[in-house]
Amino acid sequence: MRDMPRRMLDQKDITIIEAKRILERLKEEELGEFQRRTLAFTTKFSKATPAKAERLMKELTEKGKLSQAEAIQVVNCMPRTREELRTILTTKGKVIATDQLDEILRLVSQAARES
Numbered sequence: 001m002r003d004m005p006r007r008m009l010d011q012k013d014i015t016i017i018e019a020k021r022i023l024e025r026l027k028e029e030e031l032g033e034f035q036r037r038t039l040a041f042t043t044k045f046s047k048a049t050p051a052k053a054e055r056l057m058k059e060l061t062e063k064g065k066l067s068q069a070e071a072i073q074v075v076n077c078m079p080r081t082r083e084e085l086r087t088i089l090t091t092k093g094k095v096i097a098t099d100q101l102d103e104i105l106r107l108v109s110q111a112a113r114e115s
Contacts, residue, residue, distance in 0.1 A: 013068060015075045017046045017053040047078045048111060056111040064104040078108055 014022075020042035023035055031039065048056065053075050060071035070089055079085040082101050089096055 013072055015053050015057070015072050016042050017048055017050050017075070020046050021050045045076075048075070052111055052114060056107060059107045059111075060104060064107055065100060066104065074104065074108060078112055079105070080109070081105075 019038065023031065023039040023042065026035070056075055057068075057071050060066045060074055061068060064071070064074075066074065066089075073088050074085070077084070077088055079088060082098070082105065085101050085105060086096070089101075
């Protein structure tokens with residue numbers, strides 16, 4: 001029997017942690033080579049549990065005033081310094097105040113301690 005052509009049903013930005021959770025739900029024999037490599041990558045670079053990542057995402061968008069895409073990048077990297085955070089959040093013409101950076105770092109640090 002021929003493989004059915006694949007088609008995209010939905011597109012959504014997710015964290016590395018969420019990608020890992022999705023791939024872990026599948027059986028090993030269901031994973032293709034690309035999925036196995038992606039699972040290995042997500043296992044190596046996940047820096048929090050799915051529940052903690054979800055909670056941090058919510059805090060970053062509400063208290064940290066970040067967009068969903070920015071919050072995803074922060075959760076993926078879990079920066080420790082202003083310089084690391086600025087590198088993640090630097091976009092054309094956008095300036096983030098030091099007090100906002102400090103609040104974001106406080107939220108990340110708090111989440112990291114809970115891990």
